[in-house]
Amino acid sequence: MNNLFDIHKPADHAHRFGLRVPLNVPSDLTGTLTLNASAMPITLSIPCRKAQRTFAGARGQQVTVRMTSNSIGAVSIRLFRPNGTQQVSTSSAAGSFNLSTQTLASTGTYRVEIDPTGANTGSISVRVTNP
Secondary structure (H helix, E strand, O other): OOEEEEEEEEOOOOOEEEEEEEEEEOOOOEOOOOOOOOOEEEEEEEOOOOEEEEEEEOOEEEEEEEEEOOOOOOEEEEEEEOOOOOEEEEEOOOOOOOOEEEEEEOOOOEEEEEEEOOOOOOOEEEEOOOO
């Protein structure tokens, strides 16, 4: 995504300036996961880039989001419901960790967001299992 931001100093009769700064925010990496399939490796090589993976879930189903092979370091993992609200999240720098097992409240497409802390880059693998 390319955005331009204007920065202006308030006019004070003596000095006036303006600055136009281009800001390039990398788009999120997207893809899909299949319940109980093999872990999907994700490489985030650009600072400030996130990854999002979706999966189909059914009401009442129990799922666990599992992270392995983390070379990113500190990273936040969030699970979002089909309506876009966050269901659960965790942050970790461990090589392997999980979100707590969740019971899905509705049928639809759930989204897992992988968000490295700061400018961290690297790779991580994600898998969704029952449970």
